[in-house]
Amino acid sequence: MRKYISFFRIRFVNGLQYRSAAYAGIVTQFAWGFMTLLMFWAFYKSDMKSFPMTFEQLSSYIWLQQAFLSLFMAWLFENEIFAAITSGNIAYELCRPINVYNMWFIRNVASRLSKVVLRSIPILVVGAFLPSPFGISLPVNWVTAIFFIISLTIGFLVLVAFNMLIYISAFYTVSPIGIRILSVSLVELFAGAVIPIPFLPNGIKVIFELLPFASMQNAPFLIYIGNSDYKNAIFSILLQIFWLVSLIIIGKFLMKKALRKVVVQGG
Amino acid sequence: MIELQNVCKTFKVTRRNAGFLEAVRAMFHKKCDYIKALDNVSFKINEGEMVGYIGPNGAGKSSTIKIMCGILSPKSGLCTINGLIPWKDRIRHVRDIGVVFGQRSQLWWDVPVVDSFELLRDIYKIEETTYKSNLNKLSTLLDIETIIKTPVRQLSLGQRMRCEIAASLLHNPKILFLDEPTIGLDAVSKIAVRNFITNINREEKTTVILTTHDMQDIEALTKRIILIGKGKILLDGDLGTLKKQYTEQKKITVEYAEGTLSLCDGLTLLESIHGRAIIALDTNKISVSNAIAELSRNLEVLDISVAGTTAEEIVVSLYKEYQI
Numbered sequence: 001m002r003k004y005i006s007f008f009r010i011r012f013v014n015g016l017q018y019r020s021a022a023y024a025g026i027v028t029q030f031a032w033g034f035m036t037l038l039m040f041w042a043f044y045k046s047d048m049k050s051f052p053m054t055f056e057q058l059s060s061y062i063w064l065q066q067a068f069l070s071l072f073m074a075w076l077f078e079n080e081i082f083a084a085i086t087s088g089n090i091a092y093e094l095c096r097p098i099n100v101y102n103m104w105f106i107r108n109v110a111s112r113l114s115k116v117v118l119r120s121i122p123i124l125v126v127g128a129f130l131p132s133p134f135g136i137s138l139p140v141n142w143v144t145a146i147f148f149i150i151s152l153t154i155g156f157l158v159l160v161a162f163n164m165l166i167y168i169s170a171f172y173t174v175s176p177i178g179i180r181i182l183s184v185s186l187v188e189l190f191a192g193a194v195i196p197i198p199f200l201p202n203g204i205k206v207i208f209e210l211l212p213f214a215s216m217q218n219a220p221f222l223i224y225i226g227n228s229d230y231k232n233a234i235f236s237i238l239l240q241i242f243w244l245v246s247l248i249i250i251g252k253f254l255m256k257k258a259l260r261k262v263v264v265q266g267g
Numbered sequence: 268m269i270e271l272q273n274v275c276k277t278f279k280v281t282r283r284n285a286g287f288l289e290a291v292r293a294m295f296h297k298k299c300d301y302i303k304a305l306d307n308v309s310f311k312i313n314e315g316e317m318v319g320y321i322g323p324n325g326a327g328k329s330s331t332i333k334i335m336c337g338i339l340s341p342k343s344g345l346c347t348i349n350g351l352i353p354w355k356d357r358i359r360h361v362r363d364i365g366v367v368f369g370q371r372s373q374l375w376w377d378v379p380v381v382d383s384f385e386l387l388r389d390i391y392k393i394e395e396t397t398y399k400s401n402l403n404k405l406s407t408l409l410d411i412e413t414i415i416k417t418p419v420r421q422l423s424l425g426q427r428m429r430c431e432i433a434a435s436l437l438h439n440p441k442i443l444f445l446d447e448p449t450i451g452l453d454a455v456s457k458i459a460v461r462n463f464i465t466n467i468n469r470e471e472k473t474t475v476i477l478t479t480h481d482m483q484d485i486e487a488l489t490k491r492i493i494l495i496g497k498g499k500i501l502l503d504g505d506l507g508t509l510k511k512q513y514t515e516q517k518k519i520t521v522e523y524a525e526g527t528l529s530l531c532d533g534l535t536l537l538e539s540i541h542g543r544a545i546i547a548l549d550t551n552k553i554s555v556s557n558a559i560a561e562l563s564r565n566l567e568v569l570d571i572s573v574a575g576t577t578a579e580e581i582v583v584s585l586y587k588e589y590q591i
Contacts, residue, residue, distance in 0.1 A: 006389035014377055092373040094338045096390050097362040260340060260354075 007103060008110045015114025022118035029066040029123060036062050037134060052198035056133045057225040061196055063127035063136045064221050070115035071156045072217040074187035077163065077180070078107055085170040094259070101255045104167060108160045140226040147233045151220035154240040159216045161247035162187065168251060171258035192218040198227065212243040268474060269312040269335065269442070274344035276305040276330055276498075304330045305341065306498040314441075315472040317464075319489035319506070321479070323586055327498045328478040332444050335476070336366055348442065362391065365440035367432055369447030372419070380415040380422075380430045384437060391438035398437065405433040408463050425456040432460060436467065442474045443467070449481050461487045482578040494585060501589045506578070513576045513584060519546045519558065520574070526566035534558060548573075 037059060044055050053061070070076065081104055084090040093100055127136040139145040166183055170176035188194055190213035197208050197218045208214055219236040222228050228236065280300050283293040304327045312318055322328050333339040334346060337353030337360050346353060351360045374383040388398045406412045409429045419427060432448060445464070449457045465488060467473045477488060485492060485506065492509070494502040502509075519534075522543045530536060533552030538545040548558050555573055562568065 003390045003392070006386050010375060010378065010382055010386050013382075014375065017377065089371050091333065091336075091338055091368055092366070092371060094357070095336050095361050095364070095366045097358045098390055099358070 003098060004102060004106050008106050011107050011110035012114045015111045016118070019118065022115070025070075025115075025119050026122050029069060029119065030126070033062050033066040033123075033127075053196075053225065053227055054133075056137055057227060058196070059130075059134050060136045060225045061221050063123060064224060065193070065217060067120040067123040067127070068116060068152070068156075068217070070112050070119060071152075072159055072191070072193065074159065074163070074191070074193070075180075075184045076112065076115075077166070078104070078111060081107070081167050082170050082176055085167070086175070100259065101164065101252050105160060105164060108163060109157070112156070112160070137225075139224055143230070144223060144226060144233075147230075147237065148220055148224040151223050151233070151237050151240060154237065154244055155216045155218075155220050158212060158240060158244045158247060159187075159191075161244055161251060162212060162216075164251040165247070165254065168254045168258055171261075187213055187216075190214070191216045192221075196221075198222070210239070212247060215240040215243045268314045268316075269348050269476075270346070271311075271331075271335075272309050272345040274305055274308040274331070274334060274341045274346055275303070276327075276334065276339065276341045277301050278304050303498045305334075308344070308495070308498070308500055310493055310500060310503055312474060312476065314474055315468070316491065317468045317475040317477070317489050319477050319479070319485040319492040320495065321482075321485060321492055321582060322495035324480075326495045328495060329446060331495070332366075332446050332476070332478060336364060336444060337361060362438070363441045365435035365438070365443045367435045367443075367445045367448050369428070369445075369450040372427065372431065373434055374419045374427065374430060376419050379418055380411075380434075383419070384415065384434060387434055387437050393438050397439070401437050401439065402433075405436060408459075408466065409433055410459060424451045425453055428452055429456060429460065432463070439471070440473065442476070445475065445477045445479075447479050448477070449479060449484055457481075457484075464488055482582055486578040494582075494589075496586070496589050502585065509581060510576065510578070513581045516576060517548045517550060517555065518574045518576075519548055519562070520544070520570075520572045521546065521562055521566065521568060522570040523566040523568050528562075529565050531561055534561075542569075 040058055040062075041055070044051060044058075048055070051058075065072070084093065090100075093103065096103075124136065129135065139148060166176070166180055169179045173179065190208055190211055192208075192214065197205060197214055200208060209218075215236070219240055223233045223236070278301070280302050281293075281297050282300055283289050283298060308327070308331060320328055320331065330339060334341050335348060335353060337357040340354040348360060349363060353360045374380055375386070384402065387393075388395075393401070406415060409432065411426070411429050411433060414422060414426050415430060415433075419430075422430070428448065428451070432445075435443065443464075448464075449460055452460065461484065464475060464477075468475050475488070477484065479485060490506055492502070492504065492506050493500060518537070520543070524542065528536070528539065528544055530546070531553065533549045535547045535549075536544060537547050546558075546562075548555065553561075559571060559573075562571070
């Protein structure tokens with residue numbers, strides 16, 4: 001266990017070095033959040049009643065999305081992992097008494113967390129002081145808050161477990177770029193990063209809600225804004241756990257298979 | 268200790284000619300070749316041995332090393348190291364080995380070297396006291412005490428390579444695989460690295476397997492060499508005996524002011540320009556002292572030097588002999 005903690009630490013510390021990137025990120029995320037909110041505001045003004053959530057709930061959703069962007073943006077990859085596979089540097093990682101899947105998983109968790117600690121708090125604090133209905137409201141009660149934290153953690157891990165599959169695909173293709181672009185666009189759409197899932201038409205919504213992508217950011221944010229009652233919240237957390245376990249099992253299986261046939265590129 | 272029996276490995280390689288049309292054609296019809304990277308490779312290495320594993324480019328050296336490290340699994344054949352099959356028991360096996368791939372890096376690019384070392388300490392679960400003493404010893408011997416506090420991106424190749432070697436030895440491996448460890452090093456660093464390797468082999472009884480194209484490394488470090496070419500083991504033997512076989516020929520370089528060069532039996536002229544001649548000497552026909560006497564009788568000698576065959580030349584003649 002200690003080796004994984006140590007691995008986490010070196011990646012985390014490495015990530016904290018990029019402070020100006022964090023400031024720039026915060027500014028971008030504020031701008032993006034306001035733009036999205038203004039766009040929705042234009043729609044809401046025509047008829048407040050015809051939407052699946054109130055505008056206050058939507059504002060909370062958008063600001064949470066911006067604050068925790070580094071946890072849930074699908075396109076944030078550790079490029080060194082891809083480089084290690086395509087150049088053959090993975091040879092060194094395979095010479096360590098360590099499970100490669102776990103090591104890469106930790107590495108992604110660490111780098112995303114190092115980004116989120118620098119970015120989330122300013123956005124949440126400013127968001128809380130914004131005038132209603134444009135700011136973040138507090139969770140309805142304590143139970144909701146606890147459910148939110150559990151669901152947020154699992155959702156984050158689900159996303160990383162999904163990204164692991166994309167890293168592993170690099171073993172099978174010479175260039176991973178195609179799969180990367182395709183899967184990232186799919187995740188952004190299915191996870192509700194573009195439009196929150198409740199806004200989708202009913203028929204499609206039911207399918208989307210069951211896919212692993214809805215178990216990423218959609219689940220915790222909907223719990224936070226109180227869009228789902230306790231029964232629904234527990235159901236979505238269970239679904240999240242199901243997807244997390246499945247994705248990890250699939251990933252570990254594929255990784256094992258890939259390593260057996262791996263050709264370490266270059267001399 | 269290390270035993271390979273009839274290890275075979277084939278790689279699929281796609282080939283096409285240069286040019287746009289060829290590239291288009293390859294989209295529809297790919298030509299694949301199967302290359303036998305390793306063809307019935309067998310050898311045995313005992314504990315504490317230091318072995319030079321040599322062969323021309325593409326002979327299969329790195330593939331063998333990768334199989335022994337557990338990174339690659341062979342198509343057929345057996346390989347046991349300390350009773351373990353590397354690719355099946357990878358995690359247990361790699362605890363006891365250290366690897367340096369001269370062309371790759373195991374250090375974290377943006378942080379000081381010592382941070383990478385501490386990560387390795389935790390990965391290999393090295394005791395704090397062992398780690399401290401190993402780090403001390405390695406950094407003095409390899410002269411990297413100040414270097415290890417610098418981020419890797421600011422190090423030169425030679426400095427980095429010394430850190431790479433230290434990194435591979437922190438956990439006291441029983442076997443050390445060195446894949447071109449002196450690539451790109453300056454003379455001073457090379458000698459430091461060589462001395463260091465000799466040291467740990469003598470003191471820690473570490474088994475060392477070395478692949479390199481630098482024959483001075485081989486000469487300085489190993490007694491036994493294994494020659495591989497086109498995936499086959501061609502020769503496995505003592506470097507000293509091999510050298511003896513090839514040192515019946517010596518080379519005399521003579522610089523002279525005046526006189527004419529006349530050669531007796533056993534001497535052949537290899538090169539002659541402006542008062543400087545290189546002469547090959549066959550020790551079966553004429554002794555070195557006789558040859559020098561013979562030469563200085565006719566010439567006013569300014570400088571004369573006699574050289575035996577270097578490992579480099581032995582290897583060149585071996586490559587020629589085996590047509591690889």
